[in-house]
Amino acid sequence: MQAGIPYARQYKDNAVTKTGLGFAAVSLVCGILSILFCFLLAPLSFILGILGIVFGVVSKTKTTEYRGLATGGIVCGTIGLLIVVFFMIIGVIIATEALRALFYAFAPL
Structure with missing residues (x-):
């Protein structure tokens, strides 16, 4: 326990950090899979790609940690x-060009 900080607040800060890591990791995985697929x-x-961008933005707004993972997810999602x-x-x-050629091939003269 850190001096001067209540235990409940420490636990809450830790939960927010883990949530930020989860969103950042999911963002990066979705972005990479978007490029691969x-x-x-x-x-x-x-x-x-859309999920990678959304989770990256959510992760960046929730916490200041893991910004690199979130940025990587946003970039990969955007590229995909x-x-x-x-x-x-x-x-x-x-x-469109194939349908146009097909139409003109069977069009009456």
Whole structure:
């Protein structure tokens, strides 16, 4: 027990620190998985990217510790999200061009 600080307050501060670590770690894991899954499972990667960003921001607002983990989660989540959005835009462009070519191939002259 630290001198001059009640035991209940020490326990509460420790609980907030552990919560900050939990959010920061979940943020980093979600961000990394978002990057890894962006080529295979785009919807899952999109969700994981958003979760990585949200948990990172929550961790940064809850505690001043573990800011590096939270920042890493935010950065990885943002990168994964941007990659997925980029591939979604490319996919829409390719699908539009394929449908246009198919329409013109079977259009009556």
